[in-house]
Amino acid sequence: MLRNLKLGAKLNLLLLSIFIVIVFLSGLLISKILEKNAEQVVTDKAFLLIETMGAVRNYTSKQINPELAPRLETEDQFIPQTVPGYSAREVFEDLRTRPDYRDFFYKEATLNPTNLRDKADEFESKIVEEFRTNNKLKEKVGFRSLPGGDIFYIARPIAITEESCLRCHSTPEVAPKSQLATYGAQNGFNWQMNEIVGAKMVSVPASRVLERARQLQFVVISVLSVFLLIAVILINIFLRMTITNPLRNMALLAKKVSTGDMTVEFEHDSKDEIGVLAASLNRMKVSLQIAMNMIESESEN
Known part of the structure; x- marks a missing residue:
């Protein structure tokens, strides 16, 4: 099932799992402390x-x-x-x-x-x-x-x-x-x-003691959950802008190249791994175009 999910869905599923585990474990620890x-x-x-x-x-x-x-x-x-x-x-x-x-x-x-x-x-x-x-x-x-x-x-x-x-x-x-x-x-x-x-x-x-602890626990867990949720959203936005969206665009351009459209360019301004991948795809496209031209020349001769 996971193999059929898109990368964005997998990342969101991972972040959600981390969020749940952190809230659960921190809830247990905070409960004892409070x-x-x-x-x-x-x-x-x-x-x-x-x-x-x-x-x-x-x-x-x-x-x-x-x-x-x-x-x-x-x-x-x-x-x-x-x-x-x-x-x-x-x-x-x-x-x-x-x-x-x-x-x-x-x-x-x-x-x-x-x-x-x-x-x-x-x-x-x-x-x-x-x-x-x-x-x-x-x-x-x-x-x-x-x-x-x-x-x-x-x-x-x-x-x-x-x-x-x-x-x-x-x-x-x-x-x-x-x-x-x-x-x-x-x-x-x-x-x-x-x-x-x-x-x-x-x-x-004893319920008086536990009641006070539960009230504090609810407040602390609520605040922690809000901050973790904000962190998950920000991470998701960051991953979408820097990884998943560029990869999606590259996949679409690679599909066009595979059908013979050599006018497309793999553009990515940053110098990170995605930028290196885009540059490599551009070089591969040029190499492919040269190879196709050579094949056409030999066919004409």
């Missing part, structure tokens, strides 16, 4: 959120808790505003009302929490145990699968660094009465100073 880039963007934003939550925890522990701590013994119900984790969650939930953060989630996954809402599941417990067994591990990033879809998470350890924390988490005997009245005496005790008890975890649906 996925990593989108993941890094989300990671940076998540790390900023974790740092912010850490600042909120410190503020609550050092400034809010001392002011409200005396009331824990007199109030009937526990005052959650004294808990750093509670303040961090409330601030984070307020952040989630903004469009840029609505898909982010925050949890202080704890092995033995006072409020069972913070209880670490099996996957989160393994991460906390990694932090407990490896003191050099300061953060962990990855994906996990859930029934609702994959999520991208970032985790950092929660360590007991303030003595004030042990008032509520050492033993039930020293815990505030309002805490016992609200949460009971079964959970959230026997914590030790400098012990890692949980992990601050920020998560976002």
Whole structure:
């Protein structure tokens, strides 16, 4: 089939094949690069959120808790505003009302929490145990699968660094009465100073990461395709003007010469290979004409 195609069609087919291969391979490479880039963007934003939550925890522990701590013994119900984790969650939930953060989630996954809402599941417990067994591990990033879809998470350890924390988490005997009245005496005790008890975890649906990558990929591939298409058109025009059209004209002139028309000239101004071919054809035509004249002379004699 290819043997029956004209040279211009073959060149266009070759250029189209190259165009498709370049777009396909570059699309795969760009997809991987943009996925990593989108993941890094989300990671940076998540790390900023974790740092912010850490600042909120410190503020609550050092400034809010001392002011409200005396009331824990007199109030009937526990005052959650004294808990750093509670303040961090409330601030984070307020952040989630903004469009840029609505898909982010925050949890202080704890092995033995006072409020069972913070209880670490099996996957989160393994991460906390990694932090407990490896003191050099300061953060962990990855994906996990859930029934609702994959999520991208970032985790950092929660360590007991303030003595004030042990008032509520050492033993039930020293815990505030309002805490016992609200949460009971079964959970959230026997914590030790400098012990890692949980992990601050920020998560976002993996589709959010992939969606951003796909958007960037579509834009980059579109721009690349446009430039490649322009390149193909320009190359096609160049080949048509410098190769296929001159060759077509030479083929037509050669056909006329073969029928005895010796008045035609193979004209090509450039000194490239096509020009050399045109000059050779002109010399061949002259040689042919001389040979024919000689034959006619011999016939007359």
